[in-house]
Amino acid sequence: MKHTYREIFKWGDRRETELEKGILNLIKDKFDYSDAELSQKHLYGDKPVSLDKQGLLNTGALEKLRNIVGNENVYTDDFTRASHSFGKSYTDLLQLRLGSVPAPPDAVIYPRNLIEITEILEFCNNHKIAITPSGGKSTVTRGVETPEGGISLNLTWHLNKVLEVNEENSTATVQAGIFGPAFEEHLNAKGYSCGHFPQSFEHSTVGGWVAAKGAGQASTGFGKIENMVLSLKIVTPTGVITTPCYPASAQGWDLHQIFIGSEGTLGVIVEVTMKIRKYRPDNTRYASVIFKDFESAVGAMRCSMQSGIGTPHIFRISDPEETEISFKTKGFEGTIADKFLGALGYNQGRCLMLISAEGDKAYSKQLINSIKRICRKHGGFSLGAKPVLKWLEHRYSSAYLRDPLMDLGIMSDTLETAVMWDNLIPLWKKVRNFLKERPKTVVMVHISHVYENGANLYFTFLSPVNKGNEMNEYIAYHKGLVDTINSNGGSLSHHHGVGRALAPWMEEQLGKTGLDLMQAVKNHLDPRGIMNPGGTLGLKP
Ligand SMILES: Cc1cc2nc3c(=O)[nH]c(=O)nc-3n(C[C@H](O)[C@H](O)[C@H](O)COP(=O)(O)OP(=O)(O)OC[C@H]3O[C@@H](n4cnc5c(N)ncnc54)[C@H](O)[C@@H]3O)c2cc1C
Numbered sequence: 174m175k176h177t178y179r180e181i182f183k184w185g186d187r188r189e190t191e192l193e194k195g196i197l198n199l200i201k202d203k204f205d206y207s208d209a210e211l212s213q214k215h216l217y218g219d220k221p222v223s224l225d226k227q228g229l230l231n232t233g234a235l236e237k238l239r240n241i242v243g244n245e246n247v248y249t250d251d252f253t254r255a256s257h258s259f260g261k262s263y264t265d266l267l268q269l270r271l272g273s274v275p276a277p278p279d280a281v282i283y284p285r286n287l288i289e290i291t292e293i294l295e296f297c298n299n300h301k302i303a304i305t306p307s308g309g310k311s312t313v314t315r316g317v318e319t320p321e322g323g324i325s326l327n328l329t330w331h332l333n334k335v336l337e338v339n340e341e342n343s344t345a346t347v348q349a350g351i352f353g354p355a356f357e358e359h360l361n362a363k364g365y366s367c368g369h370f371p372q373s374f375e376h377s378t379v380g381g382w383v384a385a386k387g388a389g390q391a392s393t394g395f396g397k398i399e400n401m402v403l404s405l406k407i408v409t410p411t412g413v414i415t416t417p418c419y420p421a422s423a424q425g426w427d428l429h430q431i432f433i434g435s436e437g438t439l440g441v442i443v444e445v446t447m448k449i450r451k452y453r454p455d456n457t458r459y460a461s462v463i464f465k466d467f468e469s470a471v472g473a474m475r476c477s478m479q480s481g482i483g484t485p486h487i488f489r490i491s492d493p494e495e496t497e498i499s500f501k502t503k504g505f506e507g508t509i510a511d512k513f514l515g516a517l518g519y520n521q522g523r524c525l526m527l528i529s530a531e532g533d534k535a536y537s538k539q540l541i542n543s544i545k546r547i548c549r550k551h552g553g554f555s556l557g558a559k560p561v562l563k564w565l566e567h568r569y570s571s572a573y574l575r576d577p578l579m580d581l582g583i584m585s586d587t588l589e590t591a592v593m594w595d596n597l598i599p600l601w602k603k604v605r606n607f608l609k610e611r612p613k614t615v616v617m618v619h620i621s622h623v624y625e626n627g628a629n630l631y632f633t634f635l636s637p638v639n640k641g642n643e644m645n646e647y648i649a650y651h652k653g654l655v656d657t658i659n660s661n662g663g664s665l666s667h668h669h670g671v672g673r674a675l676a677p678w679m680e681e682q683l684g685k686t687g688l689d690l691m692q693a694v695k696n697h698l699d700p701r702g703i704m705n706p707g708g709t710l711g712l713k714p
Contacts, residue, residue, distance in 0.1 A: 175221035176252040178269040182218065182261070183576055184376055190573045195502030200581065204613050204637045215582040215640060216270035223272075224251040228279035229322055234300065238282060238324075241292045246283040246330070253281045257305075257325035260312030261373075262674060263586040263651075266579060267643055276318065278305065278325040285331040287443050290408045294441070297324065297703050298410040305705045306437040308350060308378030312385060313587070314672025316436050320707035321714075326441060328380055335359045336444065344403060344418075346446045349380025366452040368395035371668070372572050380442045385670035386434035390568060393478075393623045394486030394531060397668065398433065401448050405429045409440030409698040418446050431694060436670055437705035438712055439698045456534045457486075458541040461560035462526045462553040463519045467492050468598060470524040471620070473544075473551035475594050478625050482543040483536065487529040487561070488623045492601065495617035495633070496525045503563070519554060526553065527561040584638040584647055588654055590663035593627040600663050601630055607657040608634050611650060622667060629667035671710050679711030 180187060192200075200206045228249045230238075239247050248254070254277040259265035268274065284290045297304050303323025310317050319325060328350030335356065337346045345367070347356055353374035357367055369389035371377060381387075383405065388397040395401065404418035416429040432439060464470035470490045478484070491499060500506045514520070528544055530537040545555055578585045592600050601618060608616040614636040622629040632654070638646050655678055659665065665675045665682055680688045688711055695702075695712050702714040 178218040178220060178222055178255070178272055181222070181252075181256045181259070182266045182269045183573075190577050192574070192577045193502065195504060196574070199498065199502055199615075200583070203615055203635075204583070206581070206637075211581065214580045216267070216643075217580060218270040218272070220272050222252045222255045222274075224255060224274055224277055226274075226277060228254065228277075230279040230302070230324075234296075234302065235280065237296055238280065238293065241296070242282055242284050242289050246285065248281040248283075249279070254278055254325075257281045257307060257310065257317065257327065258319060260310050260315060260317045260672075262313045262315055262672075263575075263584065263647055264644065264674075265315065265318075266575070267647070270579065276320045276322065278319040279322045281325045281327055283327050283330040287406070287408060287413070290326070290441050290443060291413060293324070293326065294408055294410050294703075298701055301701055301703060303703050303706050304441075306380070306384070306441045308381035308384075309352060309373065309376040311373040311377045311381065312670065312672055314385075314666070314670050314674040316385060316670060316672035316705075316709060318673060318707065320673075323703070328441070328443075329378060332443065333378075338363055338365065338449070340365075343449055344446050345449045346444060347379050349378060349383070349442045349445055351379050353377060353379075360449055361452050364452055365449040367401075367447065368450050369398060369401060369447075370568070372569060375569055379445050379447070383433050383442055383445055384436050385672075386668065387670075388622050388629075388668035390621065391486035391529070391531070392668075393488040394484050395450070397622070399430060402429055402433060402445060403448060404446040405432055405442055406444035407432050407440040407442050410701065410703060411698050414440075434670065436672065436709050438695055438709050439704060453531070456537050457529055457531045458537040459558035459561045460528045460541050460545055461556040461558065462528070462545065462548040463514060463556055464490075464524045464526065464548075464551065464553050465519055466522045467524050467601070469551045469553070470526050471594075471597060473548045473553055474526065474620065474623060474628070476551070477544045477547050478623055480543070480547065482547075483530070483540040485528050485530045485540060485544060487527060487621075489527045489564075489619055489621045491525045492605075492618040493522045493524055494615065495619055496523055498615065498617055499525070514554070517554060525556075525560060527564055529561060578635065582638055582640055582643075583635055584643065584650075585633075585635045586647070586651070587631060587633045588651075588658070589629055589631040589667045589669060590658045590665070591622075591627060591629050591667040592663045596662045597628060597630065600658070600661050603661050604630070604632060604654065604657050604663075607653055608632065611636055613637055630663070631667075673708050676708050676711040 255274045258274045258277045303321040305325050307317045307327045332348040332350040335347050382398045404416045406415045530540040575585045617633040620628045659678050706714045
């Protein structure tokens with residue numbers, strides 16, 4: 174069987190995700206779809222992959238690369254090149270559905286060790302061949318595209334081992350191409366956990382987490398990736414850097430922080446030493462609370478973070494529309510429990526908060542009780558552990574709903590930002606207003622990464638798109654969305670990174686001098702501009 178475009182955007186999985194009845198009803202209700210429309214498949218992407226662009230590396234270059242990594246680790250076939258041309262943003266999926274791969278890499282290479290990576294970088298630097306490091310290719314900001322061709326350097330085949338678990342220091346050193354589940358299983362077997370669980374956990378690597386500066390779903394307790402990394406080993410075109418491993422230091426800049434968020438533009442992250450924590454799932458306590466409106470829920474969340482009671486791990490609030498849709502699609506709406514909540518005044522505008530607290534048994538119990546006390550003061554009503562446990566069951570799988578939605582011609586995407594507390598509600602309103610200007614658009618918002626000084630806002634939008642005009646409509650809508658966030662005090666990204674999708678706004682965010690500083694670091698480490706070229710992070714070639 175020939176490999177198809179569909180296989181690429183479905184993470185290599187040939188099985189289909191069926192939409193649940195609740196979601197199908199939602200589509201009928203909000204988008205006026207008929208049964209006939211629900212059975213039609215649009216831009217299915219099931220054609221065999223075939224590229225009209227030959228790889229541009231000459232025989233001599235390919236021979237040299239084969240000598241370095243072995244014949245079996247160099248690929249130039251259409252499917253491998255196409256599957257390294259995109260990540261998982263809406264536009265990536267659309268291009269694949271259209272069978273359009275305008276700029277594939279010339280070759281995909283799977284290096285086996287640091288020495289080989291060093292030799293590849295040296296060779297490519299001498300011949301000015303572009304190199305784009307890739308892990309799980311789950312970027313949603315167009316981070317792994319190869320507009321200048323060259324090589325996609327994939328670390329997942331060989332550089333995927335746990336090198337050391339140091340229980341005394343509570344650290345693990347891993348190779349950057351290891352996927353989340355393999356890392357976590359290794360740690361769990363020793364009684365530890367990595368504490369970093371992005372929704373893309375199953376399909377992303379430690380190198381990608383670090384390079385794109387990600388956050389896991391329990392980041393409120395464990396911190397973002399930049400709070401977890403203690404040291405890195407990176408191969409750059411200028412040389413290899415191993416940052417020293419200390420719990421803290423005052424010897425100038427923490428060099429590893431330069432590479433966290435570098436998105437492949439400075440070099441290849443080969444090894445990472447990270448903090449780990451004890452794995453004690455039996456100690457975790459859960460709670461869910463319903464509020465009458467978003468403002469009260471946000472007030473309770475802020476107060477919890479600023480009261481010195483401790484920090485929960487998962488801490489989320491769904492705004493009214495997200496709460497309404499999750500109650501509708503999960504079959505809660507109309508139940509006796511729902512009517513009971515309605516009678517208590519928790520109906521239109523209500524918001525669901527989910528909480529987990531980990532650590533020592535007494536601590537997690539006390540923390541949950543303290544948060545519940547604060548929530549009560551803000552008008553919250555406790556719903557017990559069930560809603561958060563239900564959410565945990567689907568914590569990774571909801572990401573795969575995008576494919577069947579796109580099959581129906583529904584644009585579906587997310588964008589996230591970070592904002593200080595005093596601007597959170599105004600920004601939420603402004604962005605929602607912008608998104609809602611588009612007719613028949615479902616806009617769901619949640620807060621999922623929380624700090625003493627502010628939080629993130631995560632926007633999900635679903636909207637039927639005019640067939641044949643998908644790309645233009647999306648690009649205009651996305652631009653308006655980012656403009657609205659950017660001009661109203663939100664960051665370009667809280668954890669998805671910048672890539673090429675958000676690069677045009679970088680100078681406005683950082684100022685010219687700020688971006689020039691990043692460029693100067695790039696020019697020093699990668700003077701010929703071979704690392705992930707083509708505008709990532711707003712950097713010039
Ligand atoms: C459905 C879905 C849900 C998501 N949820 C989350 C979430 O909850 N939290 C979150 O943080 N992100 C999330 N993401 C975004 C994405 O998964 C993260 O950015 C992730 O960290 C990328 O890891 P990866 O291994 O897939 O990296 P890739 O996508 O392969 O690469 C991402 C960037 O890092 C660079 N890179 C990768 N490996 C290396 C390396 N070894 N050395 C140097 N540069 C490298 C690439 O060049 C590229 O610029 C989600 C994505 C999807 C599709």
